Structure formats: C-alpha cells, structure tokens
Amino acid sequence: MDRVDDLVIGTGQAGKPLAGALAESGRRVVVVEAHDRVGGTCVLTGCTPTKAMVASARVAHLARRAADYGVEIGDVSIDLGRVRERKRTVVDDFSSGSRRGLEKHDTLELVFGFARFTGERRVEVDLRAGGRRTLEAERVFVNTGTRNRVLPLDGLDAVPWLDNASIMELDEVPEHLIVLGGGFIGLEFGQMFRRFGAEVTIVEAAGRLVGREDPEVSEALRKMLDDDGIAIRLDSRAAAVTRHGAGVRLTVETEAGEASIAGSHLLMAVGRVPATEGLGTDAAGIERTDRGFIRVNERLETTAEGVWALGDVNGGPPFTHIAYDDFRIVQRNLLEAAAPFGSGPATRDDRLVPYTLFTDPQLGRIGLTETQAREAGHAVRIAHLPMTRVARAIETDETRGFMKAVVDGDTDRILGAAILGPEGGEVATILQLAMMGDLPWTRLRDTALSHPTWGESLNNLFTTLE
Structure with missing residues (x-):
C-alpha cells in the first residue's frame, strides 16, 4: 500500500488546479484519472470541443448570409471530417497542456486508472496499463464529474x-x-x-x-x-x-x-448524472443525495472526514467556472498562504452563478430570473430592450433577441439579467461585475461606455426601466 498526503480523483477543472496547488505547497500528491487523457469533461467532451464546433457552424451560417452584407461567395459546403479534425486538434492542445502542467511538479504523480474507495480515505486503482494499486491518503478530493443521462426507452x-x-x-x-x-x-x-x-x-x-x-x-x-x-x-x-x-x-x-x-x-x-458508479462511496462513509450526487457542506466537505467533493459530482451548478470556483474555495481553506485573496474561511454560499447558452445568438444569464425575483418577494422592476434597438446589432445585422434586467425597486440594485443576443455572455458579465460591486442600475445607465459596442447597449437598456 502506498501512503500519500493527498489523493485527487479526476483531472477536471477543480481537480487539476487543486492537485498542482497542493504539490506546490510541498505535499506528496497522487492524481488518478479514469480516462486516457487529462482535462475532464470540459476539455475532452464538453466546453472545449463543442465550442470549437459551434464556431465552425457559425462560420457556415455567416457564409450563407454573405449576400446580406454585399459579399458574393457561391455555394457553401461542409466537410464535417475537417470540422472534427479541427476540434480534435484544439482538444489535444488543451489536454496535453494540462498534462504537462501536472507533470512539472516533483511531488505529484499522475496515475491513469479507475479508482474506488475500499475504506476511509483508502482507494484501489485498476490501472489502465494493467494491475492494481492501493493508495491511502491523509486527504482525498473527488472530482469525477458527470456523465450523459440515458433514458430507458423501449428498444x-x-x-x-x-x-x-x-x-x-x-x-x-x-x-x-x-x-x-x-x-x-x-x-x-x-x-x-x-x-x-x-x-x-x-x-x-x-x-x-x-x-x-x-x-x-x-x-x-x-x-x-x-x-x-x-x-x-x-x-x-x-x-x-x-x-x-x-x-x-x-x-x-x-x-x-x-x-x-x-x-x-x-x-x-x-441531462447529466453524477459519475459515482463504481466509486465505492459507501465503503468510505460518503453520503449521496437522492439523485446520486455526493453530499457536501458549504465548504465542500463530504460526510466522511478528510474527503471533499468538487465540481459537478457534488450537485452544484453544472458549469466549468463553478468547478474552478470550488477549487478556489478548497484552496483558500486549506492553503491560506497560497490563496490569491488573503486567508480565511471560504464557502459556496451566496456566490453569483453566471452561465451562457452557446446558441447563436447566445443567452447570457446572471442572478435571478423575473419569476424567481417575484417569488422571493422583491419589489420587481424590469428593464427590457429588443436587439432591434441596439446600434451594434443593427450595424452587424444580428438583431435577434433582447436584453432584460431585473431590478429591486426598493434598493435600486440589479437582481439578475438575461441577455439573448450576440455576445450575450460577455454583456451579462458586465452586469455580474456591477452586482458584485453593489452598483445601482443608474450607474450603468449614466456611465459613458465605448461606442458602438455590445456593452454600450446597457445605457439604453436601463432607460427602459418600468
């Protein structure tokens, strides 16, 4: 049996940076990855490859619309094999870079295999190369993510x-x-x-x-x-x-x-389901929710002492940036000297959760929806602006969608927003920063923003406040 300081199961957007931070602090770390490559769902089968292919699809769409802009290019054809190869190249670059980032640490060992708990902070790994290895650690961090949900359809x-x-x-x-x-x-x-x-x-x-x-x-x-x-x-x-x-x-x-x-x-x-099948959580005393996710508290600690769960597997918002924020929370609590924002306890309570749907146009979201704000008892005021009234949208001939912000009428603070339009995720990020800075909506209405940008449309959005 090998005894190590820290064991990280999974190299997703929480496990990988945490493993590196722990190794940098001088601890002996073993990272176990079930796939044959590093990066987790986001890099291998999620954000990175899908957004690479979305980019190809958008080029095809714009090419078909070329005549709308006075450009004649003829028929548009798709070579899906080349689209796939471009996607694979991007994924390989990201994954190999992530692997190099882990392997540069002298006190970190990367192991490829399938991990399962056999006791408290004890794990057996069925190695991809053959054989089995048993590891026991002072602390264990689970970052196994989720997998595709399959409907049990007849046939x-x-x-x-x-x-x-x-x-x-x-x-x-x-x-x-x-x-x-x-x-x-x-x-x-x-x-x-x-x-x-x-x-x-x-x-x-x-x-x-x-x-x-x-x-x-x-x-x-x-x-x-x-x-x-x-x-x-x-x-x-x-x-x-x-x-x-x-x-x-x-x-x-x-x-x-x-x-x-x-x-x-x-x-x-x-949808997605937690990747906990075969993980042996019961043997480690790790409780799971009714939906199979690993139960954690606000500091991402499981019900088993010395075991944390980070990323999608803990049932939190299923986004890469939230998994990375889970890493920040654990890093700050366990490695205070290395924390970028000072020492002290950190939790996932009250964090803002932005997300973007990468259709075209995008849907950028932050904070409460109008429905949620009304259910919570806020004195709701709504700002609403169709993209047909946004200068940048008119100039680029991309006027589908609208911008919507939810404001508390008693405090003048922004409660949330939905930006359905080109670069909707980027515009929603501006609103997120305003919410983090506790700015009233009037500051965005009255601030000089660069013209003509998508962000400038926030000036006009807030002039529509009901």
Whole structure:
C-alpha cells in the first residue's frame, strides 16, 4: 500500500488546479484519472470541443448570409471530417497542456486508472496499463464529474444512438438528426447540426425549452430555432425507439396520442448524472443525495472526514467556472498562504452563478430570473430592450433577441439579467461585475461606455426601466 498526503480523483477543472496547488505547497500528491487523457469533461467532451464546433457552424451560417452584407461567395459546403479534425486538434492542445502542467511538479504523480474507495480515505486503482494499486491518503478530493443521462426507452438497446461525445466524432452530416432534450446540450447541438446542413427535430417532454428560464426567454429561443428551420416538438415524451432502415424511428406520447418521428440519427441529450458508479462511496462513509450526487457542506466537505467533493459530482451548478470556483474555495481553506485573496474561511454560499447558452445568438444569464425575483418577494422592476434597438446589432445585422434586467425597486440594485443576443455572455458579465460591486442600475445607465459596442447597449437598456 502506498501512503500519500493527498489523493485527487479526476483531472477536471477543480481537480487539476487543486492537485498542482497542493504539490506546490510541498505535499506528496497522487492524481488518478479514469480516462486516457487529462482535462475532464470540459476539455475532452464538453466546453472545449463543442465550442470549437459551434464556431465552425457559425462560420457556415455567416457564409450563407454573405449576400446580406454585399459579399458574393457561391455555394457553401461542409466537410464535417475537417470540422472534427479541427476540434480534435484544439482538444489535444488543451489536454496535453494540462498534462504537462501536472507533470512539472516533483511531488505529484499522475496515475491513469479507475479508482474506488475500499475504506476511509483508502482507494484501489485498476490501472489502465494493467494491475492494481492501493493508495491511502491523509486527504482525498473527488472530482469525477458527470456523465450523459440515458433514458430507458423501449428498444434503445437495438438501435444506434449518440451522446454528447460520440456525435462530435461523426464524419458525415446526418440527414435528419432527432435530438432528445430541449436543454442546453440539445439546443447547442441542434442548431449546430442544422447549420451543418442536417434536418433537425428537437423533442422535449416539457411544455417549453430550457425550463429554468423565464417563459419569455424560452419562447424567444423556440422562435429563434424555428426560424432556423428546426422542428420543435414540445409536450412530447419519448416512449420507444425502433430501427427504421439505416436510421431510427422514435415514438412519442402527446396529449393528442402517440406519434412517430423517423430520422437518420438519434442524440440523447436529456441531462447529466453524477459519475459515482463504481466509486465505492459507501465503503468510505460518503453520503449521496437522492439523485446520486455526493453530499457536501458549504465548504465542500463530504460526510466522511478528510474527503471533499468538487465540481459537478457534488450537485452544484453544472458549469466549468463553478468547478474552478470550488477549487478556489478548497484552496483558500486549506492553503491560506497560497490563496490569491488573503486567508480565511471560504464557502459556496451566496456566490453569483453566471452561465451562457452557446446558441447563436447566445443567452447570457446572471442572478435571478423575473419569476424567481417575484417569488422571493422583491419589489420587481424590469428593464427590457429588443436587439432591434441596439446600434451594434443593427450595424452587424444580428438583431435577434433582447436584453432584460431585473431590478429591486426598493434598493435600486440589479437582481439578475438575461441577455439573448450576440455576445450575450460577455454583456451579462458586465452586469455580474456591477452586482458584485453593489452598483445601482443608474450607474450603468449614466456611465459613458465605448461606442458602438455590445456593452454600450446597457445605457439604453436601463432607460427602459418600468
């Protein structure tokens, strides 16, 4: 048995930087990674590859619109194999850079294999190279992330289907892609492959897309995708799937009865589940929630002494930047001298959670929705500006969407915002900083911002405050 100071399971956006910080402090660290590459979901099958392919899809979209700008370029064709190779190059660069960053530490050892707890802070690793290794650590940090959720559909075992990783390995554009799920993953891939030239149908069991958002946002996204030529089937619960020639036929249940959709490819995009299967959490005394996520407190400590869980596996907001913030919390609490913002206890309580849906245009979000603000009892005031009134949007001929901010009428503080428009995530970041600085909405209305930028539109947004 090998005894080490710290054991990190997973090299995602929390595990990797934490392992490096622990090694820098002089502790002996072992990092166990189940995949054959470093980087976690974000780098290998999530943010990095999908946004690389989204960029290719946007170029195709703009190329088809070239005549709108007075540019004649002829027919546009897609070489999906080249799109895939570009994506692979970006992923390989990110992953190899992350691996080099870990291996530069003298007191850190990177091990590739599958870890499972066999006792308190004791782990057995089935090595990818063969054999088994047992490790015991003073502290253990779990950063195993999530995996694709699979609906238990009748007939699924007998048909080919895709997940978020395998769909990016296609070398030909599907004739007709059926997307199960109207959340972030489904919408991003649906629009992407529509722009690559596929017929696309998105099937969602609920009555609207991205149900976490205000109905106004959900409807605007539905209309936007409909304008792009994507078929949207709401209130349609997938029930069964069968082979249909070389493709698939999906049976859905609706209020009007059963219906079927035939397509060439099926994408399963109905959410994510925690990657804890086979981890042996019970043996370590680690409690999990009803949904299978590792239960943690505000400092990300599990119910087992000396064990922390960081990133998506702990059931927090499922975003890369939140996983990295989990790293910051643990770093500050355990390595105070190395913390960038001084020493002292850090928790995940009350942190702002921004996120961006990378459709085109983007949906940038921060803080409370209007619905949440009203439910919380705030004296809600709304600022609303369609992108057709934004100078930069008119100049670039990208006027789909709107900007919406939620303000507390008693304090004049910004409670949240939804920016559905080009670079919506960037504009939402400006609002996040204003919220962090406790600025009243009037400061954004009355501040001179560079013209003509997307951010400048905040001046006009806040002149519409109801």
